[in-house]
Amino acid sequence: MLGKKASRRHVVLSGLAALAGTRAAHAFGDVGAFNPRVVVAGGKRLSGPRSTGPASWSMELVNRTSAPARLAPREVSLDRPELCNEPFAIWAGDADVGSLSVAERRGLAKFIRLGGVLVVDDSDPAQGSFGRSVRRELLRVLPESPPVRLDPSHVVYKTFYIVERPVGRVLGPPTIDAIVRGKNAQVLLLSHDLLGALARSDEGSYSLPTEPSGYDQRQQAMRFAVNIAMYVLCSDYKDDQVHAPFLMRRRAQAR
Amino acid sequence: MIERGFGVAEGVSTALTWSLGVLLAAWLLLLVLEARSRKVSAWLTASGVLTALLVAAAILRPTRVTSRGADLFPKVVVLLDRSWRLDLKAGEQTREQVALDALHALQKQLKQARVEVLGFGEGPPAPFVEAEAGAVERPTDSDLTASLRALSAAPGERPKALVVVSDGRLTSPNEAATAETLKELGSRLGVPIHTVSVASSAPPDASIRKVGTTGAAVAHQKLALELSVGCSGGLSCDELPITVEELLHGEPPAPLAQGVAKVRDGVATLELPFTLDRAGRRLVRVRLDAPEGDKVPENNQRLLTFDVTRERVRLLHVAGRPTYDVRALRMWLKADESIDLIAFFILRTNSDATQVSDDSELALIPFPVDELFTEHLPSFDAVILQDIDAVEYKLERHLPALARYVRAGGGLIMVGGPSAFMGGGYAGSPLGEVLPVTLPDRDSAPPIDMASFEPRITPAGRAAPALRGVRELLGERLPQMLGSNTLGPLRPGAIALWEHPDRRAGRDAMPMLALGDSGDGRAIALGVDGTHLLQWSELGERSAGRAYGALWEGLVGWLMRDPRYESARLELTHECRAGAPASLVITRLPGAAVDVKVTLERLGDAGAPPAPPKPLQLRMEGDVETATLPLGALSEGGYTATVHIGSSPAARFDFACESGGPAFADSRPDPSLLERISQQTGGVSLKASEASSLKAPPPTHVESQRVVAPLLPAWIWALLAASGIGAHWYARRRAGLI
Numbered sequence: 001m002l003g004k005k006a007s008r009r010h011v012v013l014s015g016l017a018a019l020a021g022t023r024a025a026h027a028f029g030d031v032g033a034f035n036p037r038v039v040v041a042g043g044k045r046l047s048g049p050r051s052t053g054p055a056s057w058s059m060e061l062v063n064r065t066s067a068p069a070r071l072a073p074r075e076v077s078l079d080r081p082e083l084c085n086e087p088f089a090i091w092a093g094d095a096d097v098g099s100l101s102v103a104e105r106r107g108l109a110k111f112i113r114l115g116g117v118l119v120v121d122d123s124d125p126a127q128g129s130f131g132r133s134v135r136r137e138l139l140r141v142l143p144e145s146p147p148v149r150l151d152p153s154h155v156v157y158k159t160f161y162i163v164e165r166p167v168g169r170v171l172g173p174p175t176i177d178a179i180v181r182g183k184n185a186q187v188l189l190l191s192h193d194l195l196g197a198l199a200r201s202d203e204g205s206y207s208l209p210t211e212p213s214g215y216d217q218r219q220q221a222m223r224f225a226v227n228i229a230m231y232v233l234c235s236d237y238k239d240d241q242v243h244a245p246f247l248m249r250r251r252a253q254a255r
Numbered sequence: 256m257i258e259r260g261f262g263v264a265e266g267v268s269t270a271l272t273w274s275l276g277v278l279l280a281a282w283l284l285l286l287v288l289e290a291r292s293r294k295v296s297a298w299l300t301a302s303g304v305l306t307a308l309l310v311a312a313a314i315l316r317p318t319r320v321t322s323r324g325a326d327l328f329p330k331v332v333v334l335l336d337r338s339w340r341l342d343l344k345a346g347e348q349t350r351e352q353v354a355l356d357a358l359h360a361l362q363k364q365l366k367q368a369r370v371e372v373l374g375f376g377e378g379p380p381a382p383f384v385e386a387e388a389g390a391v392e393r394p395t396d397s398d399l400t401a402s403l404r405a406l407s408a409a410p411g412e413r414p415k416a417l418v419v420v421s422d423g424r425l426t427s428p429n430e431a432a433t434a435e436t437l438k439e440l441g442s443r444l445g446v447p448i449h450t451v452s453v454a455s456s457a458p459p460d461a462s463i464r465k466v467g468t469t470g471a472a473v474a475h476q477k478l479a480l481e482l483s484v485g486c487s488g489g490l491s492c493d494e495l496p497i498t499v500e501e502l503l504h505g506e507p508p509a510p511l512a513q514g515v516a517k518v519r520d521g522v523a524t525l526e527l528p529f530t531l532d533r534a535g536r537r538l539v540r541v542r543l544d545a546p547e548g549d550k551v552p553e554n555n556q557r558l559l560t561f562d563v564t565r566e567r568v569r570l571l572h573v574a575g576r577p578t579y580d581v582r583a584l585r586m587w588l589k590a591d592e593s594i595d596l597i598a599f600f601i602l603r604t605n606s607d608a609t610q611v612s613d614d615s616e617l618a619l620i621p622f623p624v625d626e627l628f629t630e631h632l633p634s635f636d637a638v639i640l641q642d643i644d645a646v647e648y649k650l651e652r653h654l655p656a657l658a659r660y661v662r663a664g665g666g667l668i669m670v671g672g673p674s675a676f677m678g679g680g681y682a683g684s685p686l687g688e689v690l691p692v693t694l695p696d697r698d699s700a701p702p703i704d705m706a707s708f709e710p711r712i713t714p715a716g717r718a719a720p721a722l723r724g725v726r727e728l729l730g731e732r733l734p735q736m737l738g739s740n741t742l743g744p745l746r747p748g749a750i751a752l753w754e755h756p757d758r759r760a761g762r763d764a765m766p767m768l769a770l771g772d773s774g775d776g777r778a779i780a781l782g783v784d785g786t787h788l789l790q791w792s793e794l795g796e797r798s799a800g801r802a803y804g805a806l807w808e809g810l811v812g813w814l815m816r817d818p819r820y821e822s823a824r825l826e827l828t829h830e831c832r833a834g835a836p837a838s839l840v841i842t843r844l845p846g847a848a849v850d851v852k853v854t855l856e857r858l859g860d861a862g863a864p865p866a867p868p869k870p871l872q873l874r875m876e877g878d879v880e881t882a883t884l885p886l887g888a889l890s891e892g893g894y895t896a897t898v899h900i901g902s903s904p905a906a907r908f909d910f911a912c913e914s915g916g917p918a919f920a921d922s923r924p925d926p927s928l929l930e931r932i933s934q935q936t937g938g939v940s941l942k943a944s945e946a947s948s949l950k951a952p953p954p955t956h957v958e959s960q961r962v963v964a965p966l967l968p969a970w971i972w973a974l975l976a977a978s979g980i981g982a983h984w985y986a987r988r989r990a991g992l993i
Contacts, residue, residue, distance in 0.1 A: 028672075028673060028703050028704070028705055028737055028738020028739065028784065029642075029672055029673040029703070029738070029784060030737065031578075031579075031580070031736070031737040031738075031784060031785045031788070032578030032579035032580035032581065032582075032784060032785065032787060033578060033579070034578075034579075063607065063608055064603075064607055064608060064609050064610060065577075065602055065603055065607055065609075066575070066576040066577070066601050066602055066603055066604045066607060067576055067577045067578070067602070068576060068578060081793050081796065082793075084791065084792075084793070084795075084796045085791055085792055085793065086579065086791055087579055087582065087583075087787075087791055088579075110796070113799075114790065114791070114796065114799070114800045115586065115790070115800065158618040159618065160602060160603075160617065160618060160619070161609075161611070161616060161617055161618060162615075162616055162617065162618050184586075219610065222610075230577065230602065232582070233577035233578060233579065233581065233582050234577045234581070234582060234585065234600055234602075235582055235585055235586050235589070236589070237577075237585065237598060237600055238618055240596075240597075240598060242597065242599075242620075243618070243620055246618075246620040247618055250615050250617075250618065
């Protein structure tokens with residue numbers, strides 16, 4: 001459970017492994033906390049160093065922002081009703097996901113139609129087979145909503161940090177594609193191995209090196225991850241008119 | 256009465272009679288000329304005339320007509336002006352008393368007529384019974400045109416004359432009516448219109464004669480009040496101060512505008528712009544500071560009712576931290592085109608390590624707490640405080656203003672979370688006073704409870720229209736909540752819709768969702784932070800997530816007084832006039848038999864009343880949807896009626912009772928208009944004191960029996976005519992004229 005802010009900020013990264021290994025105690029104030037649940041589809045689950053990425057994502061969010069987050073995110077299957085218990089999930093992998101079962105397709109469609117946000121994170125963007133297979137399956141589930149390129153002015157680039165482009169463990173393409181329904185980008189298709197940038201070892205060190213650069217790229221990846229979390233929690237809050245003059249001024253300063 | 260006379264046989268047309276007359280005259284002329292030129296004997300001429308008459312009689316066949324009948328007194332309709340305005344003085348008496356005296360004089364004078372007395376005002380005239388006059392609602396207007404139109408369209412006997420008894424200050428026709436318009440009034444019935452004027456001189460009076468508005472009454476948009484001020488009866492007027500105020504519940508009147516009417520030639524016009532921030536029924540008082548000597552104080556003020564609408568509901572959503580609950584509420588609010596949402600979420604606390612070299616790398620703006628809760632607060636229709644710590648985010652110093660905002664008609668929703676209610680420092684604060692629940696002291700109870708529970712719907716929750724949508728989708732079930740805020744017992748008049756199944760607040764179950772009125776505003780306390788589970792849970796999925804929208808639509812709708820979410824529709828049976836009995840019509844949704852309690856309070860009275868008003872009560876049986884509740888005779892002022900129907904949330908209705916109202920707006924009588932009406936319709940115009948000199952129209956003879964008998968059988972007339980022709984022919988032959 002997450003208590004007051006003061007207690008959260010003292011959570012040390014070295015405790016991540018221990019936290020990840022326990023079931024989070026959901027309680028008052030925690031029910032609406034950001035929870036990067038990892039999608040299990042076709043029996044394929046996230047393994048290896050990237051499996052610590054979601055917990056690290058939560059930790060970064062808690063340490064950097066006022067948002068509460070679940071420090072021990074759990075897996076969720078596309079064909080389980082629990083998928084629709086929260087509005088966010090991340091689907092990561094490095095290989096073709098194969099063909100989704102009817103129950104999985106139905107569950108995914110229900111999740112999207114309820115307004116959920118799904119981040120698809122290709123762990124091996126150089127090969128791209130995971131990303132392509134997920135796009136294929138999404139097209140079967142949501143044939144009326146093909147992915148489109150998100151404009152660089154999209155709110156996901158300014159929900160907390162002002163970021164210029166998507167970044168992960170790899171630099172990847174400068175833009176992201178998304179499935180936009182109504183005014184909301186509900187499926188973000190990343191080719192940047194975001195969980196790879198966030199993954200940490202039991203000792204707290206980063207598990208995978210960033211490519212091509214080092215510290216700065218990882219920081220940018222973390223900022224982008226925080227922005228995605230804030231997009232999930234606040235939707236297009238930063239597109240509100242009241243923020244416009246501030247953001248324009250800050251972008252000008254940054255340049 | 257029997258009348259006798261002569262006629263011609265049935266079937267003889269007028270043309271035939273005239274033709275015969277012409278021929279007869281020609282024949283007689285020829286006889287006369289012949290007699291002069293040929294010196295014929297007088298006997299021959301006489302036989303010629305006799306023959307012609309006999310021929311005419313054979314053709315016309317004369318008859319004897321006997322008729323029986325009676326002279327009926329003419330019908331005279333007296334139209335008595337029934338406007339409140341006749342309560343104004345005419346000398347020592349009221350114009351009403353003068354009118355009644357004139358009526359009595361007319362009834363005495365028109366004994367040779369059948370007098371029907373009708374009262375006129377608005378719409379068709381109604382029979383006037385003096386003994387029952389006090390019990391009948393009196394109109395504001397004096398619409399003579401509508402009355403005459405109704406009389407001319409009515410079946411039955413037409414009157415022979417109309418008599419209008421009034422002071423002449425008619426709504427229609429008015430002083431600007433042309434001669435043609437007035438002439439047309441009489442031509443509808445084709446009778447003269449006599450008039451009796453009950454007042455001739457204006458009292459010394461300064462008044463608000465006319466109130467008009469430019470622009471619609473839309474919340475937050477400027478509205479201009481166009482005032483016409485008059486000064487008459489020799490009263491000395493120069494500059495008259497005018498104030499415009501809004502009447503509020505439990506608060507002193509709020510000034511809206513003020514100005515000075517500069518009177519020239521007895522009149523002044525003035526435009527006073529003002530803004531009403533709250534939507535719904537709003538009462539505005541316009542007051543004129545009349546000079547000394549004013550004899551009609553009733554028309555120095557007007558109480559106006561504005562049904563203020565919104566173009567869009569303007570909501571301020573402030574959240575202490577971003578969560579799925581915040582996300583769900585924001586997305587629902589943003590999806591509703593009728594809502595203009597201004598949102599501020601705390602995204603970073605002072606203790607967060609954002610890992611930036613400077614703030615320009617962040618897309619964050621300072622929380623403009625001072626600006627929001629001072630300068631901009633009145634522009635919002637409602638404020639949603641979601642899990643925000645009042646102390647940490649410096650909201651604490653604005654809580655008194657926020658409480659005043661609610662009492663003045665604003666809406667407030669406090670949504671639960673660790674930093675809401677007690678946890679956010681609201682216990683013991685002025686804002687805590689306007690919430691529908693009390694908040695225990697921080698020392699007496701923990702601010703939050705961690706135990707999971709499913710909120711229990713209360714009987715009021717089952718009856719509340721605000722929760723109808725959720726009930727229709729989910730029935731009695733609600734999602735499991737992971738803990739709750741600690742809320743105290745309900746404040747008087749507040750209603751709990753959800754309660755905690757295990758926790759207690761005093762003797763009762765702890766309210767988890769409570770609604771209540773506070774002054775002119777409304778507030779909602781929601782002691783959980785998981786309403787998004789109505790969308791994001793297995794239970795929520797059953798309704799495809801629609802239960803979440805249904806809940807918030809109901810709550811925001813109730814907060815904004817949307818009639819769909821009120822437990823009853825309330826209206827007066829008629830315009831409320833000070834001193835006259837008023838009645839409230841209560842219409843509810845069909846349902847079980849319930850007790851109804853109505854509390855009536857004056858608006859604009861600051862501070863608590865010395866004693867709580869005694870509620871009026873009635874019972875509505877199961878099949879009864881509408882009931883009328885007498886409120887008694889009320890004094891001048893603005894009122895709010897709060898109606899509790901069974902256990903449902905209270906419905907509220909604001910209304911005004913005026914002493915003078917629009918009827919007293921112009922106290923000047925207009926005898927010249929009455930004179931013009933009489934002149935144009937062929938009637939006579941009299942003063943009230945001269946009513947006894949009015950002459951009745953002539954009586955009407957009505958036949959009840961008519962007997963027509965021939966003087967002689969037709970064959971005898973034919974025989975006589977033939978004999979006459981023969982005799983005349985023989986006489987001519989003898990005289991050598993043939």
